Amino acid sequence: MKANSVSEKLEFSDPQSDSDPASECTLPPNVAMMMPRSLPDSGSLIFRPARSVDLPIVISWLQDAVDCRRWAGPAVTFPPTTESLSREISFTPDNSFSLDEADELIGFGQLIRKTRKRLHTSRIIVAPHRRGDGLGRNLCRALIERTIELGYPRISLYAYQDNPTAIHLYQGLGFQEKEKPEEDKLVTDTVYMELDLEPCLV
Numbered sequence: 001m002k003a004n005s006v007s008e009k010l011e012f013s014d015p016q017s018d019s020d021p022a023s024e025c026t027l028p029p030n031v032a033m034m035m036p037r038s039l040p041d042s043g044s045l046i047f048r049p050a051r052s053v054d055l056p057i058v059i060s061w062l063q064d065a066v067d068c069r070r071w072a073g074p075a076v077t078f079p080p081t082t083e084s085l086s087r088e089i090s091f092t093p094d095n096s097f098s099l100d101e102a103d104e105l106i107g108f109g110q111l112i113r114k115t116r117k118r119l120h121t122s123r124i125i126v127a128p129h130r131r132g133d134g135l136g137r138n139l140c141r142a143l144i145e146r147t148i149e150l151g152y153p154r155i156s157l158y159a160y161q162d163n164p165t166a167i168h169l170y171q172g173l174g175f176q177e178k179e180k181p182e183e184d185k186l187v188t189d190t191v192y193m194e195l196d197l198e199p200c201l202v
């Protein structure tokens with residue numbers, strides 16, 4: 001199924017807030033255009049803080065060490081356990097997010113503070129049996145909206161050069177390839193990308 005034909009309603013669940021961040025921020029025109037807020041309704045997507053019980057499910061989505069590295073980078077050892085993964089990705093419910101559909105976990109991603117002006121998103125993954133349905137795009141949209149809600153003017157990410165699906169997804173959302181930050185200059189097999197959210201903060 002093509003991404004723009006999926007039917008869903010994206011909702012935000014945040015126990016710390018009773019407001020709806022989706023209604024409070026304006027996405028950049030390119031992002032808003034790529035991600036209609038409401039599509040024909042045939043179910044609901046819930047974006048929520050992740051829980052440690054989500055991790056074994058995410059682990060079950062990893063086929064092999066190559067798959068694991070492409071998803072999470074070299075810091076995560078394969079095969080991970082819940083404990084090793086939690087430690088290696090510095091898991092907390094504040095920096096990790098899950099996407100549910102009908103109470104089934106179908107996506108996961110992180111937002112890590114890099115500087116006063118930049119959040120970094122990482123470890124984005126969609127359940128293998130649900131890929132290609134537009135869920136990756138919705139998950140990214142929710143991570144971007146959360147970044148705007150937190151007041152950061154930039155969101156960044158890395159993708160491996162041999163991950164054209166991910167790079168295509170991020171480009172479609174308006175991320176642009178940029179020069180790597182100084183501390184990551186020696187990493188050669190990845191693409192560094194940023195999305196400017198400054199226009200959303202006014």
Ligand SMILES: CC(C)(COP(=O)(O)OP(=O)(O)OC[C@H]1O[C@@H](n2cnc3c(N)ncnc32)[C@H](O)[C@@H]1OP(=O)(O)O)[C@@H](O)C(=O)NCCC(=O)NCCS
Pocket residue numbers: 002003004070071072123124125126127130131132133134135136137138158159160163164165166168169172
């Ligand atoms: C990358 C990933 C999150 C994308 O999620 P997804 O739900 O499959 O993506 P979507 O369905 O939202 O599709 C997004 C775009 O990628 C395209 N796409 C999806 N699967 C594709 C494939 N196998 N080959 C090429 N393009 C593909 C879609 O057509 C869509 O592009 P479009 O908007 O131009 O039509 C998912 O493939 C995944 O979990 N991969 C493993 C983990 C990983 O690599 N994470 C990224 C780390 S940087």
